Amino acid sequence: MEDEIRRHFDEIIEDASTALEDVEIEQDYSVKRALLKIGGSLGNLKVRITEVIDENKRKYAYYLINKDLVMIGFDNAPDIRALKIKYGKDYGHHLDERIPHFHGKEKKSIELTKEISSKEFLEKVKSLKEH
Amino acid sequence: MGKMPAITIEKGYLEILDALGSVNAIVEDAIRKYLIDKCVERIEKSKRKIEELEKKYDCNYTEFIETISNEESLKAVEEKKSSWELDITEWEYWEKELEEWKMRLEDILMKS
Numbered sequence: 001m002e003d004e005i006r007r008h009f010d011e012i013i014e015d016a017s018t019a020l021e022d023v024e025i026e027q028d029y030s031v032k033r034a035l036l037k038i039g040g041s042l043g044n045l046k047v048r049i050t051e052v053i054d055e056n057k058r059k060y061a062y063y064l065i066n067k068d069l070v071m072i073g074f075d076n077a078p079d080i081r082a083l084k085i086k087y088g089k090d091y092g093h094h095l096d097e098r099i100p101h102f103h104g105k106e107k108k109s110i111e112l113t114k115e116i117s118s119k120e121f122l123e124k125v126k127s128l129k130e131h
Numbered sequence: 132m133g134k135m136p137a138i139t140i141e142k143g144y145l146e147i148l149d150a151l152g153s154v155n156a157i158v159e160d161a162i163r164k165y166l167i168d169k170c171v172e173r174i175e176k177s178k179r180k181i182e183e184l185e186k187k188y189d190c191n192y193t194e195f196i197e198t199i200s201n202e203e204s205l206k207a208v209e210e211k212k213s214s215w216e217l218d219i220t221e222w223e224y225w226e227k228e229l230e231e232w233k234m235r236l237e238d239i240l241m242k243s
Contacts, residue, residue: 050217061216075216
């Protein structure tokens with residue numbers, strides 16, 4: 001399994017290194033899980049990628065940040081606001097559940113999404129930069 | 132009981148090991164020592180990473196989970212740390228690592 005994860009992380013690193021400047025990478029491989037953290041910049045904007053493969057489950061957070069403010073963010077953390085959108089009043093029974101979702105500028109909006117890959121995130125970031 | 136895995140040892144080493152006693156016992160002891168060192172190294176790394184995050188958020192992981200489970204207190208977190216999701220993904224990773232490597236170390240020490 002480790003080889004497969006390494007290949008997956010190598011692809012993310014390659015994509016990030018092509019799309020971003022000043023790329024910094026941190027990786028950790030263990031028995032049951034692996035961690036990848038990437039930081040980089042795109043002009044004045046900062047890009048941060050954190051991905052964990054934990055017993056075949058993918059946990060991710062991909063953010064575009066301007067100074068300390070979120071421009072856009074995709075993640076599947078168990079965010080209470082995403083849980084409320086998905087489950088309404090029953091959200092309390094799902095507090096540990098990971099929900100893929102999107103945060104808009106300054107986190108003033110949130111919407112549920114499909115699972116997003118880092119490649120899709122980087123493409124979105126590049127298109128935002130071009131416009 | 133399943134078949135025990137075989138390992139290859141360089142001939143030169145084998146001659147020395149033979150002179151020192153039971154090759155199997157020596158190899159097993161060396162592996163045990165290596166695994167203990169590895170467990171300690173991983174426990175220390177996990178603790179260091181967790182401490183950095185505890186310092187950043189001024190609380191431990193359990194307290195942080197409680198904080199983000201409430202919309203009002205989550206808003207307060209986001210005023211200071213707008214992209215906490217990056218950190219919680221990593222934080223959970225190191226908490227699990229710490230727990231598992233402690234258990235592995237305990238298992239190895241219990242077997243001696």
